[in-house]
Amino acid sequence: MGFSWAFWLSQEVHKAVSSEAAPDVPEEDYIVDRFPPHNLTEPSDYRCMLYADNGNHLSLTANEANKRREALSLCLNQRGLATHETIEASDLVETLGTEIYGKSGCVKPTSTRLGRIRAGLARVVSGKRAISE
Numbered sequence: 001m002g003f004s005w006a007f008w009l010s011q012e013v014h015k016a017v018s019s020e021a022a023p024d025v026p027e028e029d030y031i032v033d034r035f036p037p038h039n040l041t042e043p044s045d046y047r048c049m050l051y052a053d054n055g056n057h058l059s060l061t062a063n064e065a066n067k068r069r070e071a072l073s074l075c076l077n078q079r080g081l082a083t084h085e086t087i088e089a090s091d092l093v094e095t096l097g098t099e100i101y102g103k104s105g106c107v108k109p110t111s112t113r114l115g116r117i118r119a120g121l122a123r124v125v126s127g128k129r130a131i132s133e
Contacts, residue, residue, distance in 0.1 A: 011051070011052055017079065030047070054096060062088070
């Protein structure tokens with residue numbers, strides 16, 4: 001199985017288990033590529049962003065985010081898919097090369113990711129081949 005299929009499969013399994021852990025969360029409350037997420041306006045509002053083996057749980061209250069994270073972790077663990085690097089809800093989170101500042105609503109790339117993006121763009125603009133490492 002090629003890498004892209006393995007990645008797709010792991011993503012689909014994560015989504016299926018998440019749907020089972022939170023059957024009350026509609027599909028549109030999952031944050032996915034190329035679609036803007038719905039705003040969080042009520043304390044009970046919840047959004048979930050899954051990426052391969054990463055699960056990001058967003059809410060206006062720490063209790064809601066932690067409750068959802070724990071429910072998904074339990075479902076994954078019951079299927080032999082161990083969760084790791086779990087953290088309690090926080091106003092500042094670094095995940096997948098981004099920093100999320102909950103109180104201000106700011107999402108920005110980490111300095112490491114931004115440096116890599118700038119270096120790659122500079123190489124492309126200079127006319128040289130860009131090679132990923």
